[in-house]
Amino acid sequence: MRHEGKTEARLSRIRGSEPPRRHNARTIAALTSNPGCARRAVLDAAGVDKERLAERVGFPAAFGQSRFAIVRGNAFERQVKADGCAELLRLLRDLLALDLRDAAYTDLGADGSGEGLDARHVAARERLTRAPGGEDGEGNPGGEGNPDGALFDHPLLRLEVAGQAVYLEPDLVAFQHGGAFHVVEIKSFPVIDGQADAEKVAAAAVQSAVYVLALRRLLGRDDAVSHEVVLVCPKDFSNVPVAVRLDVRRQLIVLEHQLARLTRIDTLLDALPDDLALDLGQDGAGTPVMAVDALTAALGRVTARYAPGCLSTCELAFFCRREASGRTAALGIGVREELGGVETVAEALGLAHGTATPDDDQAESAAMLRTTARVYAEALGAMPETPAGGAAG
Numbered sequence: 553m554r555h556e557g558k559t560e561a562r563l564s565r566i567r568g569s570e571p572p573r574r575h576n577a578r579t580i581a582a583l584t585s586n587p588g589c590a591r592r593a594v595l596d597a598a599g600v601d602k603e604r605l606a607e608r609v610g611f612p613a614a615f616g617q618s619r620f621a622i623v624r625g626n627a628f629e630r631q632v633k634a635d636g637c638a639e640l641l642r643l644l645r646d647l648l649a650l651d652l653r654d655a656a657y658t659d660l661g662a663d664g665s666g667e668g669l670d671a672r673h674v675a676a677r678e679r680l681t682r683a684p685g686g687e688d689g690e691g692n693p694g695g696e697g698n699p700d701g702a703l704f705d706h707p708l709l710r711l712e713v714a715g716q717a718v719y720l721e722p723d724l725v726a727f728q729h730g731g732a733f734h735v736v737e738i739k740s741f742p743v744i745d746g747q748a749d750a751e752k753v754a755a756a757a758v759q760s761a762v763y764v765l766a767l768r769r770l771l772g773r774d775d776a777v778s779h780e781v782v783l784v785c786p787k788d789f790s791n792v793p794v795a796v797r798l799d800v801r802r803q804l805i806v807l808e809h810q811l812a813r814l815t816r817i818d819t820l821l822d823a824l825p826d827d828l829a830l831d832l833g834q835d836g837a838g839t840p841v842m843a844v845d846a847l848t849a850a851l852g853r854v855t856a857r858y859a860p861g862c863l864s865t866c867e868l869a870f871f872c873r874r875e876a877s878g879r880t881a882a883l884g885i886g887v888r889e890e891l892g893g894v895e896t897v898a899e900a901l902g903l904a905h906g907t908a909t910p911d912d913d914q915a916e917s918a919a920m921l922r923t924t925a926r927v928y929a930e931a932l933g934a935m936p937e938t939p940a941g942g943a944a945g
């Protein structure tokens with residue numbers, strides 16, 4: 553426990569005067585897509601606002617939702633949840649073929665009690681485990697669940713990430729008669745003619761898998777939460793919601809594997825300088841606590857593991873890409889693995905052309921690079937020459 557407090561104090565010193573950004577399913581999904589990156593792990597654990605940090609150091613992120621899309625998404629979610637989730641109940645009834653006329657609706661985040669995260673999590677656990685399908689619910693002596701089903705809004709879940717407990721708040725959890733919970737995700741990207749953007753669906757599936765895992769851990773049983781989540785999106789170009797089932801079994805396997813691979817946050821902190829700080833706050837006069845140069849230098853003290861996939865998952869991608877330029881790792885995980893021991897593109901070219909001598913660790917990569925260079929040169933030599941001024945014909 554004392555160790556936990558020490559870790560929290562250290563993370564708080566790194567973040568400085570700013571309030572922490574809470575982890576969510578998207579940040580956990582992104583973290584597990586690049587589990588070897590200490591920079592992201594430390595920044596997320598400390599709750600540093602990476603989007604603002606990227607802006608401050610001159611490399612603003614090029615992804616994320618526009619303000620308009622966020623407003624539209626919130627309006628869509630409100631619409632689906634209006635009147636005790638009447639619209640959602642209709643969708644679930646049709647999709648899951650259930651009689652949910654008398655389903656109970658409970659908003660676990662709406663009491664405005666100002667309770668802390670721990671207390672809200674304990675309260676959510678109590679309510680969910682009392683529901684049918686929970687440890688003390690239907691099928692267990694003393695259960696008091698509603699046989700017509702129940703919807704729980706904003707349950708505060710918890711997941712262990714790199715040895716640190718993080719809190720998560722899914723849009724909703726729906727209960728099914730069969731004794732299993734279904735996670736419901738409400739997204740604002742459209743389903744047009746039965747098809748949605750594959751990349752967005754893939755991201756929603758990973759995020760939903762995070763919630764399924766957290767809910768399974770809360771309830772203490774894997775079979776208490778279905779691997780089929782319900783995705784609710786606008787239909788075609790309207791605001792009419794449509795619900796589809798999404799199987800997240802594969803995402804769950806990958807997620808559990810990647811979470812197990814994450815280095816503990818206290819181990820990562822032990823390797824960092826004691827005075828590391830990434831404070832984005834301002835003093836009383838409105839002057840930034842840390843200048844841009846100091847922030848850039850501090851970022852450079854935490855090891856990154858850039859890969860092209862970072863461009864779609866991490867706010868610091870442009871900063872890390874510039875930092876990694878000229879390194880073989882920047883060409884992707886495949887290249888990094890193929891060229892183990894060959895750190896830079898210049899080194900790789902030297903080995904390919906025989907102008908550099910490989911050490912023992914590089915011998916295999918060097919042989920492959922020489923073969924590739926020879927085949928490439930032969931292929932180029934076999935190609936008909938292109939007349940000056942453009943293509944023939």
Ligand code: SF4
Nearest residue numbers: 589858862866869872
């Ligand atoms: S962009 Fe940088 S900090 Fe983010 S995951 Fe990639 S390497 Fe790590």
